[in-house]
Amino acid sequence: MSTSPTPPVDVVASRRRRIHPAWWVALVTFLALFAAAGFRGAPGALMVPMHHEFGWSMSLMSLAVSVNLVLYGLVAPFAAALMQRFGIRRVVSVALFLVAAGAAGSVFMTASWHLLIFWGVLIGGGTGAMALVLAATIAERWFATRRGLVMGVLTAGQATGQLLVLPPVAILAEDVGWRPASLLIGLVALAVIPLAAWILRDYPEGRGVLPYGADPTTYHPPVRRSTGAMKTAIDGLVYAAKHKAFWALAISFAVCGATTNGLVGIHFIPSAHDHGMPAATAAGLLAAVGVFDILGTVASGWFTDRFDPRKLLAIYYTFRGVSLMLLPWLLSDQVHVSMIVFIVIYGLDWVATVPPTAALCRSLFGERSTIVFGWVFAFHQIGAALAAFGGGVVRDVFGAYTYAWWAGAATCIIAAVLSIMAKHHSSHQAKPETSPAIDA
Known part of the structure; x- marks a missing residue:
């Protein structure tokens, strides 16, 4: 293991800037997450027309999506290590290119196994190389304060990109065809690559500034480690696996993924279609989830800076479980008030779990937090x-x-209980940045 020297920071110049460069980095990160997430919800809008064209079953197409989702997650810890080794700009640019290649290549599919290549491997690997690990890395490196808020905003970009692209994708898929809809996603991902290459930097020192909110008299630059990406990721898992709190967070976050990306994100449109609702209308409802997700996730980040994240998680999972339990009675061929209420509640709760989960990882695991997250x-x-x-x-x-929605509701209650089990010795302070360490 070796360390590289830290570039000098021009504190005086940094104070003259009206907008701290950290906010520009956060903005471009938001756009990159938004673009990469475009395909996260697209299968829900593309599965019905592809079923009509090729006759592929929902189980078969769901398997391809499952490969995508597994890679999306398993690539994440290695991507965090790769960002340490090769830099954020390179990893983000390559990831966006993989998403574009997978989306564009899928228009040439003629056999079901092609789904595994384009939907599964290329897009799953590309989106996984960024995802929420990128958001956690930016919040950790570029911000000394407001980390919860920044994590909430960046998480909203990831989740909102997944949902807001659904209406145009569903309309294109219905009126023109699913291939133009897939190409649209690829173009959006390509468009962000130049911005990422121009703005993103690994550390604030690369822009001649301190992290946002850092005190120049007490700030110490982080140690830059050159350990191999594979070893760094595996070491992080081995270390975290010894702590019960890691398993409580991991299992509860698995429930979060199951009840958002897995169930609602993929199957809400087909389920609504089963009840006679047009696919474009159902896609519009999911887009509304994305709008309320922005409010809910940003608010969750603000709450995380002020309240015990374990209690926040318990509240979020409980509300989500009740919503899923009621969903089978809310679906119909038209949009009713009760469905609007579901959309609002689920939207506010969509990925509100991310800021408190990231905060707990930071408090529990310190400098290993991004790898553990x-x-x-x-x-x-x-x-x-x-x-x-x-x-x-x-x-x-x-x-x-119906049984899928009820199973999701039951697991949410389990997640609420597990969230409380990530215990700490002392009471939570006003801001996690200054709170006592949480005992794992």
Whole structure:
């Protein structure tokens, strides 16, 4: 292991800047996450027209999505290590290119196994190389304060990109065809690459500034480690696996993935279609989830800076479980007030779990937090993959998604209990940045 010298920081010049460069980095990161997430919800809008064209079953297409979701999660901890080794700009640029290549290449699919290559490997690997690990890395390196808020905003970009692209993708898929819809996603990912290469830097020192909110008299630059990416990621898992709090966070976050990306994100549109609702209308409802997700996730980041993140997680999972339990009675061929209420509640709660989960990782695991969060996120995607595949199987076997929604509701209650089990010795302070360390 070796360390590289830290570039000098021009503190005087940094004070003259009206907008701290950290905010520009956060903005471009938001756009990159938004663009890469475009395909996260697209399968929900593309599965019905592809079923009509190729005759592929929901189980088969759900399997391809499951491969995507598993890679999306398993790549994350290694991506965090690769960012340490090769830099954020390179990793983000390559990841966006993989997403574009997978989306564009999928228009040439003629066999079901092609889904595994384009939807699964290319897009799953590309999106996983950024995802929430990128957000955690930016918040950790570029911000000394407001980390919860920044994590909330960046998480909203990832989740909102997944949902807001659904209406245009669904309309294109219905009126023109699913291939132009897939190409649109690829173009959006390509468009962000030049911005990422121009703005993103690994550390604030690269822009001649301190992290946002850092005190020049007490700030100490982090040690730059050149350990191999594979070893760094594996060491992080081995270290975290010895702590019960890691497993509580990992399993509860798996439930988060199962009940968002896996169930609602993939199967809400087909389920609504089963009840006679047009796919474009159902896609519009999911887009509304994305709008309320921005409010909920940013607010969650603000709350995380002020309240015990364990209690926040318990509240979020409980509300989500109640919502899923009621969903089978809310779906119909038209949009009713009760469905709007579901969309608002689920939107506010969509990924509100991310800021408190990241804060707990930071408090529990210190300088290893981004790697550990990558592994926690891997569990998030494993849960999503199991739910995506399981939802398709439930639909094919029972002819409806009812049991899938109820199973999701039950796991949310388990997640609420597990969240409280990530215990610490002393009471939570006003801001995690200055709170006592949490005992794992």
